Amino acid sequence: MESWSRFLDTFFNWEVIERYFPAIMKGVVVTIEIAAAVVVTGTLLGLALAIMRTFRLLAVNALIVVFVDIFRALPPLVLVLLVYFGLPNIGINLPSFAVLWLVLALVLAAFAEEIFWAGILSIPKGQWEAAYSMGMTREQALRRAILPQAARVALPPLSNSFIALVKDTSLAAVLTVPEVFQAAQRIASVTYEPLILYTEAALVYLVFSSVLSSAQVRLERKFGRHALFQASN
Numbered sequence: 001m002e003s004w005s006r007f008l009d010t011f012f013n014w015e016v017i018e019r020y021f022p023a024i025m026k027g028v029v030v031t032i033e034i035a036a037a038v039v040v041t042g043t044l045l046g047l048a049l050a051i052m053r054t055f056r057l058l059a060v061n062a063l064i065v066v067f068v069d070i071f072r073a074l075p076p077l078v079l080v081l082l083v084y085f086g087l088p089n090i091g092i093n094l095p096s097f098a099v100l101w102l103v104l105a106l107v108l109a110a111f112a113e114e115i116f117w118a119g120i121l122s123i124p125k126g127q128w129e130a131a132y133s134m135g136m137t138r139e140q141a142l143r144r145a146i147l148p149q150a151a152r153v154a155l156p157p158l159s160n161s162f163i164a165l166v167k168d169t170s171l172a173a174v175l176t177v178p179e180v181f182q183a184a185q186r187i188a189s190v191t192y193e194p195l196i197l198y199t200e201a202a203l204v205y206l207v208f209s210s211v212l213s214s215a216q217v218r219l220e221r222k223f224g225r226h227a228l229f230q231a232s233n
Helices: 002-011 014-019 021-053 058-073 076-090 096-121 125-133 138-175 180-191 194-232
Strands: none
Touching (some): 014 021, 014 194, 021 058, 021 096, 021 138, 021 180, 058 096, 076 096, 076 138, 096 138, 125 138, 138 180, 180 194
16 A cells, blocks of 8 residues: 555645646647647648648659658657758758758648548549549549548548647757656656656646547547448449
């Protein structure tokens, strides 16, 4: 019983958690800002790259494949450090927030491109032919027939990428961007209560992941019902 009490006091001292909760919440706001900016830009860029691949331009597709392979293969931390310390050497100085946003957006774009591309390839060729038979151009067929169906296929893996992205925002601590984990580090260096504050930060990430997972399940059920309704008609 004594060891259990010691464990709770080490990791879940609610007095300490409550005392520094407002400071942690300021970091939560920054985390949400980073995640929102990365999700929007990364998803749109990934979708744009996938659409570009449908035009089957050999040189363009080769460049996209190289970009995707590089940003999927390298760890985000390595990319963050390379950009943060490398750009000033060529005369480009970006704020820490911008560096993190740029790197994570490019990483997400690489994964999103492959997800959207797989979704597009999963659509039967007959869907293209049916759209063309109705007088649609390639762009109209993509927008009206192919992409809506591909988006349903892409939703589950894309949602998983969003969840992983939220956890990757903790890399902001390396650049001293005051998100959740960096806020916990800063407070811990003063209070000498690192385990409690890191536990508090971990709980925040757990809440984020749970909310996103719940939203993912609801969206999948909604699109699933929509697809069944369309099939029945």
